[in-house]
Amino acid sequence: MARQAGWLWGLVPLSLVWAAANALNTEPVRRDIEARALAASAVAGSAAGARGVSVRVSGRDVYLDGEAVTADGASKALAQLQSEFGVRRVLGGLTQVIAQKPYSWSATRQGNLVTLSGFVPDEATAMATLAAARALGPGFKVDDQQKVAFGAPVGFAELAAQLMRDLGQLSTGKVALDDTRYCVEGTAATPQSFQSLREGAASASPKGFTRVDCMLSPATVSPYRWSAEKTASGAVTVTGYYPSDAARREIGALLGRTFSSAGAVTDRMLQAAGEPPAFASRVARAVADLARLRSGKVELDGAAYRISGQGPDGYEACEALKLNIAQGDGPDSVALASVTCPPPPPPAPKSEPAPVPSVDVPPTGPATPSVPAPASQPSAPASQPSAPVNPIPAAPGPAATAEPRPAPPIAPRPLQWRAEKSESGIVLSGAAPDAAAKAAALEAARAALSGGEVIDRTVIEAGQRGGPDYGEATRFALGLLGRMAQGSVSLAGSALSLTGAAADKAGWQVLDDALKGKALPAGLSLSGRPALTLRSYGFSASIDRSGGYLSGYLPDAAAKDAIAALIEASPLRGRISDETEILPAAPTGFGVAARGAVQDLLRLDLGSASVVDREVNVRGLTCRALIRDEVQTNLASGLPDSFSGKAEIGMRQTGCVIDPPSNCQNELDALTQRYYVMFGQGTAVVTLDPVTERAMTEAAAILKQCPASRVTIEGHANLDGERSGFNNLDLSSRRALRVREELIRRGIGPAQLEVKGYGTDRPLVAHGDPEARVKNRRVQFTVAK
Numbered sequence: 001m002a003r004q005a006g007w008l009w010g011l012v013p014l015s016l017v018w019a020a021a022n023a024l025n026t027e028p029v030r031r032d033i034e035a036r037a038l039a040a041s042a043v044a045g046s047a048a049g050a051r052g053v054s055v056r057v058s059g060r061d062v063y064l065d066g067e068a069v070t071a072d073g074a075s076k077a078l079a080q081l082q083s084e085f086g087v088r089r090v091l092g093g094l095t096q097v098i099a100q101k102p103y104s105w106s107a108t109r110q111g112n113l114v115t116l117s118g119f120v121p122d123e124a125t126a127m128a129t130l131a132a133a134r135a136l137g138p139g140f141k142v143d144d145q146q147k148v149a150f151g152a153p154v155g156f157a158e159l160a161a162q163l164m165r166d167l168g169q170l171s172t173g174k175v176a177l178d179d180t181r182y183c184v185e186g187t188a189a190t191p192q193s194f195q196s197l198r199e200g201a202a203s204a205s206p207k208g209f210t211r212v213d214c215m216l217s218p219a220t221v222s223p224y225r226w227s228a229e230k231t232a233s234g235a236v237t238v239t240g241y242y243p244s245d246a247a248r249r250e251i252g253a254l255l256g257r258t259f260s261s262a263g264a265v266t267d268r269m270l271q272a273a274g275e276p277p278a279f280a281s282r283v284a285r286a287v288a289d290l291a292r293l294r295s296g297k298v299e300l301d302g303a304a305y306r307i308s309g310q311g312p313d314g315y316e317a318c319e320a321l322k323l324n325i326a327q328g329d330g331p332d333s334v335a336l337a338s339v340t341c342p343p344p345p346p347p348a349p350k351s352e353p354a355p356v357p358s359v360d361v362p363p364t365g366p367a368t369p370s371v372p373a374p375a376s377q378p379s380a381p382a383s384q385p386s387a388p389v390n391p392i393p394a395a396p397g398p399a400a401t402a403e404p405r406p407a408p409p410i411a412p413r414p415l416q417w418r419a420e421k422s423e424s425g426i427v428l429s430g431a432a433p434d435a436a437a438k439a440a441a442l443e444a445a446r447a448a449l450s451g452g453e454v455i456d457r458t459v460i461e462a463g464q465r466g467g468p469d470y471g472e473a474t475r476f477a478l479g480l481l482g483r484m485a486q487g488s489v490s491l492a493g494s495a496l497s498l499t500g501a502a503a504d505k506a507g508w509q510v511l512d513d514a515l516k517g518k519a520l521p522a523g524l525s526l527s528g529r530p531a532l533t534l535r536s537y538g539f540s541a542s543i544d545r546s547g548g549y550l551s552g553y554l555p556d557a558a559a560k561d562a563i564a565a566l567i568e569a570s571p572l573r574g575r576i577s578d579e580t581e582i583l584p585a586a587p588t589g590f591g592v593a594a595r596g597a598v599q600d601l602l603r604l605d606l607g608s609a610s611v612v613d614r615e616v617n618v619r620g621l622t623c624r625a626l627i628r629d630e631v632q633t634n635l636a637s638g639l640p641d642s643f644s645g646k647a648e649i650g651m652r653q654t655g656c657v658i659d660p661p662s663n664c665q666n667e668l669d670a671l672t673q674r675y676y677v678m679f680g681q682g683t684a685v686v687t688l689d690p691v692t693e694r695a696m697t698e699a700a701a702i703l704k705q706c707p708a709s710r711v712t713i714e715g716h717a718n719l720d721g722e723r724s725g726f727n728n729l730d731l732s733s734r735r736a737l738r739v740r741e742e743l744i745r746r747g748i749g750p751a752q753l754e755v756k757g758y759g760t761d762r763p764l765v766a767h768g769d770p771e772a773r774v775k776n777r778r779v780q781f782t783v784a785k
Helices: 002-044 071-082 123-134 156-167 191-202 245-258 279-291 315-329 331-336 435-447 470-482 505-515 557-568 590-602 625-637 660-674 690-703 728-745
Strands: 054-058 061-065 089-092 104-110 113-120 141-148 170-178 181-188 225-230 236-242 265-271 295-301 304-310 337-340 416-422 425-432 453-456 484-492 495-502 532-534 538-544 547-554 576-578 606-612 615-622 644-651 711-715 753-757 779-783
Touching: 104 156, 113 123, 113 156, 123 141, 123 156, 156 170, 156 181, 181 191, 191 265, 225 279, 236 245, 245 265, 245 279, 279 295, 279 304, 304 331, 315 337, 315 435, 416 470, 425 435, 435 453, 435 470, 470 484, 470 495, 470 505, 495 505, 505 532, 538 590, 547 557, 547 590, 557 576, 557 590, 590 606, 590 615, 590 625, 615 625, 625 644, 625 660, 660 690, 660 779, 690 728, 711 728, 728 753, 728 779
Parallel strands: 061 089, 113 141, 236 265, 304 337, 425 453, 495 532, 547 576, 615 644, 711 753
Antiparallel strands: 054 061, 104 113, 104 170, 170 181, 225 236, 225 295, 295 304, 416 425, 416 484, 484 495, 538 547, 538 606, 606 615, 711 779
């Protein structure tokens, strides 16, 4: 027993030695197992956006967590880990990562707020885009809504960095990436930024990515400057701004025609919005003036016009150019002209007056008895017919000499004179009283030129003419003609007639004052009320989801109020700046065309519209194919008489929000295209045939997906009913109400549904098209965003 007790006491130090050894070796063993576990799990693979593999060791148990790229990789990692020496159990596991589809990311700039949203592959990319957003400016606020997700396309980080640089060149707008498609949309900060962004759009896209054409607008600048400078060798350099690619082509063609025989033309213009009215005609006038200089420069600075340089070789031609500038831009424009002219020619030497032959005059007193011979009597002037002389019986006494009667005065003839202006110049016709008056009218015509030459076909007709002073009347008439781009003025006695198009607003105002009798010289009166218009009478509008602006001219307050009412009823209420001016010089129907263009524009997500003379253009993007088709149809067939239209409406590839309202809108549009909710001719009765029943049931099911969204049920009609006396506007409203009743019967809340009838205003296809009776007699839906 004593020996057994001694043995037991020997176990105590042995246990202490074992415990100490175990305590010293636990941490190295744990680290060894953890390292081998991580190495074994590496066969699962890794990817940007996937949750990394983590390992926790407790004793000989391994807790595993994270995401593997493939299911096969996860199973291999687990098997490898379980076979490792020292591992007793593997708890947890790896899950297969699922790629995010669609993989969308965007950065939006509005004012001083930048919003980052969507998915990024890793935290490093998220921090890089966040830093780029903060670097846009010290006053910027950044709302970072980015999330890390797996599935980013290769090269995502590099493209996102490029798009953030593009965002820095926008004053407002968005850069977006949707899987492998990307775009830049908005308004450029400067003309230089717009050029840089366009050059980037024209260059090759990064490998694996495709750039989508989105709406990119140039910056608006003020003052709007343009200039052209000509050297003594004939080389011309053009700088400043141009409003559109079409305008740039027109300016280039004009310069090519005008300076075809001179040196090269260097184009350094940049595109910018904000051009003043009649910009094209003012450029044409500047180019024509520059062509008459030997060297010099013409400048448009907002509404101001400046010209400087060496004038034409001839003194008279040079002075005529200076006078043309003065009359073309008003009395203050002389201060803006600095044209050096040759010295005037020396005056012609005065000729000595011809000697007057002496004539013997018989002395006064009693008559001599001698009688002169008939041959010695004076003859009648050669320029006038001899007056008939009746014989007078001689009185008794000395003989008397017969005196001829004076010629009767020439009856006054009314003044007839005309001047007609076109692109090739001015043609004068009619009569002038003398050579001096003819020359003065010719000089005034040269001053009224905008290009080309003066052709003088007037003839001299002596004699007193009725009406006002010839020189004063013709100068006044030609001064009015100088304000016209094209047209004619004529004088018939004291009656003045005008017709044509003014070159700009100031010119039209002068003409309008004359028409109202405010500036007529004494003795002149207007013959009727001429129809004078403005060349390039234009109106433009631009919108996006943040707002927009209107500029240009409208013919009257009614047109302006009609457009304001459209804006007031739209989601952009209070966010559109109206800078239009009322100028009653528009073609007939212009106000109706402008209202229609704005109505179409407000239905797009973003875009621009213009009405110039009788041509309407609408460009933009939409997420709805139905809206695209309706706008294109309206521009093709729904304009006033003599107007033509063109629509360039694209489908947005990015920027269409994926949320319940948008999903409902897309599904409802698809439903409309599959099943047209048909009605009988001239009736609002919905016959619940199998097709219509299915359409109503599907519409109700779609609307239940977005119960919080207001939905407008739109009724439309074909034109046929109007020919039979139907009120299509009321009919389309009643059709929309009928569909609303059917949807309420299927469980849709009445408060969610509104109705609106459009009659024949929004055809899906042109009236008269074979499909019009089917597609235009329809009901469709618009979900409020």
